[in-house]
Amino acid sequence: MLAQRQTDPKGRPVYQLRQVAKSYARGNLRALDHVDLTLAEGTFSSVIGPSGCGKSTLLKIMAGLIPPSEGSVVLEGQPVLGPRRDIGMMFQQATLFPWRSTLENIVLPIEIRDGRQAAKARHDDARALLDLVGLKGFENSMPSELSGGMAQRASICRMLITKPAVLLLDEPFSALDELSRDFMNMELQRICTERRATALLITHSIQEAVILSDIVYVMSPRPGQFVEAIAIDLPRPRTLDMMTEPKFGAYVRRIRARLDKGAFL
């Protein structure tokens, strides 16, 4: 059953970008150059590239935070013209607000969009999500009582509470230590599999991209564009042990070669 999550090019497209470009400073600085991207339902994709390659610009466009200069951005058949509740986002920092309990932090997106009453009505859903991410019993804890990894689990709940159609993950665990990071990546895989989530991960780590993704997009810097899309043909569920397999190493080498060629000229 898990194997069905494999790259299926015929999966229903959830998120589609066509010829998306972004220029800053009156067109003098081209951050993103005609990117095409399709996220099929239930797949996990990664974008990897050096700093300043336009990854963040791409993510901001996909989150509806900034408009593209050219191209079409369509989620679930609807053009993205601003932030939407069916877009879930997660950042490097958990950004939980310290005066709110974990539970209140998780229902914050509902409170913002639908008001306090609606947020209260979703407390049971929030508890179920805490259970999903392994934070059962922490709903009344304050963020200061959570470790870095636990805080990121809570922010996963906050991302999932609006039942988003797509998850945009901006280096979500890169502030954690390496041991926690590996562990959280496996947790992320488990959560995405359980919810059949469509996800896009932005990362600096080749290993992380390979172990999590069905497709890895390699980006070149300035103007940012995809230089290669690499389908990762490793069985699911992935385990950390796979990182020592020759096939894994081959993917890593291939991506690194691609990055070295274009990236650091």
Added chain:
Amino acid sequence: MTDTPVRPDEIVHTTWSEPVSFLDGLPRSVAMTALFALFIGLWQLVYILGFVSPIILPSPGETARDIVFVGKNLFTGGYMLTALWITVKEVILGFAIAIAIGFSLGVLVGETSFGERAVLPYLVAIDTMPKVAFAPLFLAWLGFGIASKVALAAFIATFPIVVGTAAGLHAADQNARMLFKTMGAGRWQTLFKMKLPLGLPHMFTGLKIAAVGVMAGAITGEFLGGGKGFGELIRVAASQLNTPRVFSLILYLSLLGLTVFWSVVWMERRFVFWHKSSVMDNR
């Protein structure tokens, strides 16, 4: 200490304690009491040796007797309580006005780019002036009643609140801003649910500075503009060379100042319970 080397299978005791100097090792209560006693002792010594005229520096005993006298007058509702009440009113009104104006200007400067670009430079310019110098102006405009004192107190206390509020509104990091944007939050929601709460520590820093300034403003106003407040009592006592009285009035005045300051601290602990600075001393 021996110079015999430790044999490989020998177990020696290597527990030792880090040296702490005698003064640093004293418990806080003892240290503070001792320092106070030392101060009084020195004062008494200076008095006995007659270095300074008793008119300039009265003995500690004399001062203590006067502190009791003023205390009795205050607690039995004497004329000093009436004077203190006037000063309390000036301080409270001045603080309230400073908070209202300071907070509004702070939001204007911190939230809008109009405020930051057009209003802030003027505020900075006024803030660099010695604000006490405006006292004669307030007297001329508002008369010798309590209004001119309230105005000076509010004037001095407004600026730290503006700065604290504006700085507080800038305290929200990029992550929090982006998060609120992705949640589709409007300007007011972002302000009330994120920026203002995150800015509270800065705002309370401003309020604490303002609490000190509001006292200074009220008393300066009374010194320069007469009236019937506590500052006037001090001025009169000083002009009569009643130095013990000046000392004891200053003591009670500083109690008022402490009350204002600690009520701000108390509010801070209540509202900013989640911030490090407000819980630090209890751990």
